[in-house]
Amino acid sequence: MSLELRDRDLGxxxxxxxxxxxxxxxxxxxxxxxxxxxxxxxxxxxDPAGALDGLKLDAPPEQLFxxxxxxxxxxxxxxxxxxxxxxxxxxxxxxxxxQLVDGRPPDAWACLGGALRLWPRTLLLVxxxxxxxxxxxxxxxxxxxxxxxxxxxxxxxxxxxxxxxWMAAFQRSRExxxxxxxxxxxxxxxxxxxPALVAAPFLIAASLLPGTAATIVTHLLTLGVETLMLVSxxxxxxxLRTVNEALDVERLTALVDAIGAREAARAAP
Numbered sequence: 184m185s186l187e188l189r190d191r192d193l194g195x196x197x198x199x200x201x202x203x204x205x206x207x208x209x210x211x212x213x214x215x216x217x218x219x220x221x222x223x224x225x226x227x228x229x230d231p232a233g234a235l236d237g238l239k240l241d242a243p244p245e246q247l248f249x250x251x252x253x254x255x256x257x258x259x260x261x262x263x264x265x266x267x268x269x270x271x272x273x274x275x276x277x278x279x280x281x282q283l284v285d286g287r288p289p290d291a292w293a294c295l296g297g298a299l300r301l302w303p304r305t306l307l308l309v310x311x312x313x314x315x316x317x318x319x320x321x322x323x324x325x326x327x328x329x330x331x332x333x334x335x336x337x338x339x340x341x342x343x344x345x346x347x348x349w350m351a352a353f354q355r356s357r358e359x360x361x362x363x364x365x366x367x368x369x370x371x372x373x374x375x376x377x378p379a380l381v382a383a384p385f386l387i388a389a390s391l392l393p394g395t396a397a398t399i400v401t402h403l404l405t406l407g408v409e410t411l412m413l414v415s416x417x418x419x420x421x422x423l424r425t426v427n428e429a430l431d432v433e434r435l436t437a438l439v440d441a442i443g444a445r446e447a448a449r450a451a452p
Contacts, residue, residue, distance in 0.1 A: 186283035186418070188425050193366055197373055200418050204410040207279060210291040211410040214275040214298070218268025219402050225264045226398050229257035266313070270305035272413055274298035277342040280417035301342055304349040308341045312353075331375075332368040333360055339420035359423040367419065374415035378408045 184206045191199060204211065275291075275298035282289050298305075312334055320327030337356035341349050360367055382404055389400040424430040 184283060184289075185286045186280065186421070188284060188421060188430055190426055191422060193369060196366070196370065196418070196422055200370070200374060200411060200415050203280070203283070203414045203418060207283075207289065207414065208407075208410055210279060210289060210294070211276060211413055212406055213291050214272050214279075214295060214413070215406045215409065217295070218265075218271060219406060222261065222264050222268065223398055223402050225261055226402075227395060229260050266310060267306070270302050270309050271295070271298045272409070273309065273338040273416065274301045274305045274342045276413035277339045277417040277420075280339075280414060280421065281343055284421055298342075301345070304345075305338065305341055307349050308337060308352055311350075312337060328368065328371070329364070331371050332364055333357055335367040335371055335416060336360065336420040336423055337416075339417040343417070343420070359420070359427055361427070363423060363426070370415055370419055374411040378411050382408045 184203070186199070186203065275294040278294040278297045279289055279291070282294070312330070316327045316330040318327070319330050334353055334356045336359050337352045340347065340355045340359075341352040344352070344355065347355060385404055386401055389404060390397050392400055421430065
């Protein structure tokens with residue numbers, strides 16, 4: 184499969200994201216495996232739900248506080264683990280979409296290798312972006328969602344435009360999103376929130392399984408849910424560049440020039 188650069192309306196953009204996630208499903212799962220195993224082990228080791236066993240809300244503070252401290256400590260460990268592995272998935276998916284745009288055969292292992300090399304700068308962006316959005320959501324939900332929509336292309340920018348400092352990825356994403364904020368907002372809801380809502384009953388059912396089985400099945404279900412999210416960021420990035428910067432024309436011109444130069448070299452005595 185190759186990914187054609189052209190202007191798409193919102194429906195076509197969402198269809199392209201779904202088609203790409205479906206056709207590249209196996210590779211997207213592979214990108215998530217290096218992170219999911221450590222996360223499963225962390226959750227089994229710290230077990231936030233188990234930390235609340237025996238909790239009685241009417242217990243005196245000296246008994247209540249240690250239990251809550253263990254619970255929130257376990258949640259913090261899992262949150263840190265999630266943040267550390269997320270950049271690998273995002274970077275690998277961006278590199279995969281770049282291969283599809285270039286018409287190259289998808290090479291999942293090359294994408295993973297490139298993602299690992301780009302992990303430090305991608306991590307800095309992910310942490311900054313999510314902290315800002317979380318503060319916005321706690322302050323008032325809409326500002327947090329607006330931050331996600333405004334900087335929707337930033338994970339792809341920080342991976343694919345490596346000549347930029349990582350902080351400049353936010354400004355670059357904001358420039359690309361100019362006039363397209365509502366479209367980005369709908370894409371974010373459709374690729375992040377909607378799959379989570381669809382999967383919610385299955386995740387709840389999985390949580391009813393005994394101990395270790397519940398943890399493993401929940402994480403495996405999450406892998407499938409996240410595939411749409413992983414490809415949405417780079418596809419939106421290429422879409423915005425096509426709409427705002429005529430990237431499709433630029434690449435076509437470069438291809439024609441390259442073909443012309445090759446034919447001229449062949450014709451030379």
